[in-house]
Amino acid sequence: MLERKQVKDRVRVTFVLPAEAPPGAVSVVGDFNEWRPGAHPLEPRRDGMRAVTVVLPAKGVHSFRYLADGDHWFDEDQADGHDGTNSRLHT
Incomplete structure (x- = not known):
């Protein structure tokens, strides 16, 4: 989820x-x-989730993925889009 x-x-x-989910870091x-x-x-976080905040320039487009223990890469389901390999985020 993205906030x-x-x-x-x-x-x-x-x-x-x-x-x-997924387990580990x-x-x-x-x-x-x-x-x-x-x-x-x-x-x-106190609500039972885990999170990190990143400050990005407004009006930009960024590519990202999550990396979990065991070299497990995965995407964000609620991303603004995908470019084939990566999740995309519009700020």
């Missing part, structure tokens, strides 16, 4: 997943962090 909040010329995007990896695994790990 977004406009803040002037930026957008705070929070990437949210259930705490247990998960990070969001994309063009905004030079596709570095572990740069934005999802952390537990």
